Amino acid sequence: xxxxxxxxxxxxxxxxxxxxxxxxxxxxxxxxxxxxxxxxxxxxxxxxxxxxxxxxxxxxxxxxxxxxxxxxxxxxxxxxxxxxxxxxxxxxxxxxxxxxxxxxxxxxxxxxxxxxxxxxxxxxxxxxxxxxxxxxxxxxxxxxxxxxxxxxxxxxxxxxxxxxxxxxxxxxxxxxxxxxxxxxxxxxxxxxxxxxx
Amino acid sequence: xxxxxxxxxxxxxxxxxxxxxxxxxxxxxxxxxxxxxxxxxxxxxxxxxxxxxxxxxxxxxxxxxxxxxxxxxxxxxxxxxxxxxxxxxxxxxxxxxxxxxxxxxxxxxxxxxxxxxxxxxxxxxxxxxxxxxxxxxxxxxxxxxxxxxxxxxxxxxxxxxxxxxxxxxxx
Numbered sequence: 600x601x602x603x604x605x606x607x608x609x610x611x612x613x614x615x616x617x618x619x620x621x622x623x624x625x626x627x628x629x630x631x632x633x634x635x636x637x638x639x640x641x642x643x644x645x646x647x648x649x650x651x652x653x654x655x656x657x658x659x660x661x662x663x664x665x666x667x668x669x670x671x672x673x674x675x676x677x678x679x680x681x682x683x684x685x686x687x688x689x690x691x692x693x694x695x696x697x698x699x700x701x702x703x704x705x706x707x708x709x710x711x712x713x714x715x716x717x718x719x720x721x722x723x724x725x726x727x728x729x730x731x732x733x734x735x736x737x738x739x740x741x742x743x744x745x746x747x748x749x750x751x752x753x754x755x756x757x758x759x760x761x762x763x764x765x766x767x768x769x770x771x772x773x774x775x776x777x778x779x780x781x782x783x784x785x786x787x788x789x790x791x792x793x794x795x796x
Numbered sequence: 797x798x799x800x801x802x803x804x805x806x807x808x809x810x811x812x813x814x815x816x817x818x819x820x821x822x823x824x825x826x827x828x829x830x831x832x833x834x835x836x837x838x839x840x841x842x843x844x845x846x847x848x849x850x851x852x853x854x855x856x857x858x859x860x861x862x863x864x865x866x867x868x869x870x871x872x873x874x875x876x877x878x879x880x881x882x883x884x885x886x887x888x889x890x891x892x893x894x895x896x897x898x899x900x901x902x903x904x905x906x907x908x909x910x911x912x913x914x915x916x917x918x919x920x921x922x923x924x925x926x927x928x929x930x931x932x933x934x935x936x937x938x939x940x941x942x943x944x945x946x947x948x949x950x951x952x953x954x955x956x957x958x959x960x961x962x963x964x965x966x967x
Contacts, residue, residue: 623856643859647882651852654844655883658856658864661840662817666860682845686853690842779887783859 602737602761606700607768609760610636612743613669613698616750617641619792620667621659625652627707629671629700631767640785646775650679653697657687660695665792667694669749674701674715674759681724684757688729693753697725701735701759706766715759725757737761798963803828805932806894806957809939815863815892816840819850823869825896825962830867847872848879855889863947865892870899870915870956871908880952881922890946893954897928902959904966919954926954930961 606628613622614637623643624630629652630644643659645652656670677683677699687697703716715721725733736742736758745758772778806829810818818833818841820826833839844850847868854864866876873895884891898905899912919926927942929935939955946953958964 643856645883647886648848648852648879649882651848651855651879651883654849654852655856655859658817658853658858659860660856661842661853662857662860662862680846680849680852683849683852686842686844686849775886776888779859779889786860 602763604737604739604742604760604762605765606632606702606762607636608739609700609742609762610671612739613637613746616746619789620669621656621663621786623652623656623659623668623670625670625672625676627673628767629673631769631771633671634772635767635769640781641789643782644778646771646773650676652676653680653683653687656697657683657690657692657695659786660692661690663786664692664694666786666789667750668696670697672697672699673706674699674703674721675705675713677721678714684725684728684730687755687757691755693755695754696749696756696758698758698760700762702762702764704764706764710764721759722757730755730757733757735759735761798959798961799932800963802932802935802961804832805935806955807832809935809943810865810892810894811836811839813863813940813943815865817854817857817862817864818842818867819844819853819864820867821847821850821869821872823867823896824965825957826867826869826894828962829894847875851876851879851884851891854891855883855887858889858891863892865894867894870895870897871911873915873918874911877918877922880924884952885922885924888950890950891952892943892946893924893952895954895956896962897956897958898965900958902964915956924952924954926956928956928958930958932961935961
């Protein structure tokens with residue numbers, strides 16, 4: 600059963616909390632919402648490599664353990680790279696959170712159902728992979744509580760957010776190399792952050 | 797007869813070019829390169845579940861300032877094709893690929909042959925510069941230049957390690 604939170608609201612509630620965190624967004628809807636609603640140089644947009652959002656964020660988190668990294672993935676994309684959950688659990692960076700907009704469909708390609716529309720649970724699979732802080736949230740209140748925990752506690756977190764179906768508004772700016780370079784410069788310029796609590 | 801010290805040369809090449817993060821899907825040949833790196837306190841080796849996951853991880857690390865290499869069998873190149881194209885080449889994120897060349901001279905497993913024979917053409921199709929060093933002097937003569945070119949172009953480069961260099965895998 601899909602949820603009652605819109606992806607746009609979930610993106611806004613996150614952006615209100617952001618200071619020096621890195622946000623990595625999945626190709627398609629997640630990148631479009633983040634670009635339109637909360638564009639900033641520390642956003643790492645992805646435009647291709649379906650499935651790799653969680654792994655890209657993991658690499659950033661391992662290379663910059665002083666910076667909190669939040670990935671915004673999609674259910675269809677994470678289902679392509681479930682082994683990533685095992686690598687997240689094995690490397691266990693405490694500065695890492697994987698948030699999945701789980702609307703139970705392949706939204707960008709026309710709304711075809713994914714496995715999470717039937718029986719599969721991404722939070723359950725994350726727990727099985729060995730991620731202890733694996734949550735599934737269905738309401739805005741529960742989502743905000745999950746954000747509070749991500750910003751206050753050690754990770755890694757995996758949070759499946761049951762979101763409403765629906766395409767993002769607007770059109771994507773696909774300056775792929777330009778956004779990549781902007782992100783790299785912003786992260787390189789970010790001085791070492793205080794140790795994460 | 798292959799000189800067993802090839803793997804130490806390969807590990808030294810990677811280390812002296814500033815590579816400290818290694819992603820791998822184990823393979824009996826490239827695992828020899830990792831042996832001295834597992835215990836190196838400056839280096840980190842992450843075993844991934846599928847090779848393209850390693851590309852994602854190393855690409856993220858590069859954007860965060862750390863150079864990385866992916867060590868795998870050439871069958872893993874087949875698993876990496878879309879991510880190499882739509883992430884590394886499209887976004888100009890360099891990575892060093894180090895792969896054993898199965899499916900070529902001396903191969904005993906027919907299932908390894910098709911992707912083994914296609915490996916260089918796959919890399920050519922993606923405009924990924926690669927070398928196939930057949931001896932340690934050949935490796936040493938080309939390796940630093942290949943890695944430098946990769947970071948100059950900001951694109952992936954690949955070492956294909958043939959049985960003549962590594963001794964291959966005995967069936």
